[in-house]
Amino acid sequence: MKIINALKYGFRLASLNLKLWSLLYLINLLFAGLVVVPLLYYLGGKLAMTKATDRLIGGFDFTLFNDFLNQYPEFLRLLSTQTMVVGILFILLYVFLTGGILTRLKNMETDLHRLGNFWTGCGKYFWRLLRLSFYFMLIHLSVAGLFFAIFSWSVAGGLDYFTSEAAIFFRAKVCFFLYGFFALFFFMVHDYAKVLVITNNRRLIFRDFWGAFRFVIKNIGTTFGVYLLLFGLFVLVSFFYGLLDGFIHQMGIPSLVLFLTGQVFVLAQIGFKLVNFGSMVKVMKNGVNE
């Protein structure tokens, strides 16, 4: 019941925050634009005068791609550098926005219609949330390293030792699944730590860091239950979107439809983020009250 209540609360908060939703969507568009516009400018400069680009009408064309790379070998390097820079900026921006999102969700009942405290929250918590992200990044690297080590140990000797390739694949799958499970757990703790940082508003974040672990473990059923349920929903929605996307592509329906369904999916992705934080705020409130 607790789980359902928390999710309901999350959905309610998300649905009440259309402004925030739009803002996040615009930011997403802006960042996609930051990757795509220079790309278009570059490709347009090189390819606008050749008719070879007609080969793209049916989709990816290997010969065009190959000859383009032969002529402009720097392209892939430029593209990857640019994507990386924009990606890092996007991550930093999202750390920045998280402070605002959580401040707003926390103060929902009192202050529904103004985005003002949103921006204050963004600025106020940025450095603390960034430090927190850094600590969790270290944790994630360790978890990934640990499971990679476990996998390497479990298949030591490789094909010289194993008669069955399926056995190696199976171990890889198990390790990957377990890694995913633990990674999700730490992502969730990270989210709770963010909520604590904003709720407690302390300079030193270590207490919130440990506090999040303590809280999550103490209420593991509710916390992980809510998170897994939401994540499962997210996977399900992605799966159906994938099916729909493939279907539209296969039926040759105009690409505008594909683009529009794509945008609906992006909006859904943003919604999940808001629901997630909303439900955490609720779980925390209940947890503190108990």
Added chain:
Amino acid sequence: MDNAIRIFWFVLFWVNLFSVGSSLSAQDVWFEVPLSERIASYDISVKLDTELHRLTATQTIYWQNTSDDTIRTIPFHLYLNAFKNTGSTFYQESYGSGRFPDLKNTTEADWGWINIDKIKIEDGEDLSGQLRYIHPDDDNDKDQTVVELVLPQPILPRAKTILKLNWTAKIPKIKIRTGYSKDFYLQAQWFPKIGVYEPAGMRFAEVGQWNCHQYHPTTEYYANFGNYKVSINAPANFIVGASGTRTRVDTQSDGTATHHFYGEDIIDFTWTTSPNFEVVKDTHSGVQLELLINSEYSCCTDRYLESAKHAMDYLGARLMPYPFPKLTIVVPPLHGINAGAMEYPTLVTAPGMYGFPDWLRSPEYFVIHEYVHQYFMMMVATNEFEEAWMDEGFTSYWKSRILDDAYGIKNSVIDLRWVRMGAMEFFRSRYVGMDNIHLAESTRAGWEYPNGSPRALFYSKPATWLKTLEGIVGVATMDKIMKTYFDRWKFRHPCRYDFIDAVNEVVAENHGDEFGENMNWFFHFVLYGTGACDYAVGSIQHYENATASAGIWDDSLRVKKENPLKKYQAKVVLQRLEEIQLPVEILVHFEDDTEVLEQWDGKARTHGLTYETDVRIAYVEIDPSQKIYMDLNILNNSKRTVPDTRSIWAYVSSWAMRIQQVFQGVSFFI
């Protein structure tokens, strides 16, 4: 023994003999009329020791001197000695996977060798003391891959000789093609094999001579046709597959089994064994198909068999139905992946692995490639040492046609929604993407490319120019060229001149002198030359009023003007940027959607086209149907007069959406 019993045994003996004899003859004889000259035939009886990875064998070679020459020596390939030590020419010329990364830690198990213990002519004396290693290709006296027997008595013209050998071999760990990996064995180039005697006039031979090259990592093989009777003794739990057909299996009391195989008109014999094979049998067009595959790869069983069937139908319709009664497809396990992909008579290897993805058609790619080799090498038996392009180039060309026909020209190799690649496209990309496209001509022997890998010159370059030839003369003529060449040279040993002759003959028949007196000019560029091919649209200019006349025309000294006949004079400049000269088509498209298709012989460095016109040219495109497949840059083949980025926009925006989704997906966790 009383009489009744004697009679019983007598009858049983003859019945047995008759039944064995008749079953042998029924199964053994493949062809009523031999398809080849059957110059070198082999009977081999070999025992595999799976503990020591050794082979012990007795071998009889029936060799026919079909020349008018007297033969005083016989050379043999001892391919396994390539793996004997680092001194072999094979090791010396190898890089990458051909070498041991950790030489110091190699053990006896890693290396391989073969030794002729005894050699006799018929039942004469042992002549093994008369054997000496020779090095026809280099001065490497450490190389032991060719051994020569000095005959005590010469073999007279047209005479037959029978050689009887006893030999022992240590099987190497598989580095390339042959060897063992755990309990998987792929035995290729495993027995002493006689060289090819080329009398004066055959291929490039000016005088009668043996053709028996050392083993090089960049070359394959060359051999005469013959019949093979091979019996293989291996542990009884090992499944054996081989070239030819299985005639019988005898189970021995020592826990082993002897598998008897037979083949006619083949140039080699290869076998494989492992206790882990699953055997899948099928038939297609009267040919038995046998797939030896790791049971974990069973998801791909149909992919191997169906692609083989498609290739059989495709070449059956264009060259000749597969003439042999059986085709064996061996899928080496991942740990023995260096065993394949490779072609042998009636047996091909095509690697696999557990959980192979559907979108990557490598099982089909390898099966079809190796199957095409059944035609180009196993039947049209070129010399792979000296003219590797003649088997690999032809095979790559046909393989691409078959794959593209079966699975689509844009996705026959990689078939994902966002990234896809066809087989012919793949070969073109390998060729135009060479480190040094001017590396060398394709006609050198495999080991004569010391300063760069000749791989592209053997595979992708000839495949690409064969496709270009197809573009120039048309598919029907191309198919007729191939059929003429194949029919004339199947079960024989042609060289490049024989293919060029077939091209000249058929092109003259179908096209007269449309492409010149003959097609030698084409081979001058693509085969003997080192140039590349790149045509480009240099510029498109429009001059307004250019056709108007104005000025002082007569003694009146008055200026006279006339209205323009047409609004514009449009001038197109075409360029040949590289050395190769090929006839090209040029499509000129005007803004009112009218079009002109022009022809250019492609010889000059530049070529101009002029039009008097009321509408501007929208674009000019060289080779609009991509007939000149070897043109190395399609971007400069066309030019518009007005920039158009619509298709780039449409394409990039589809990616933009994915980028949005990835960004948002990542943000869930931040």
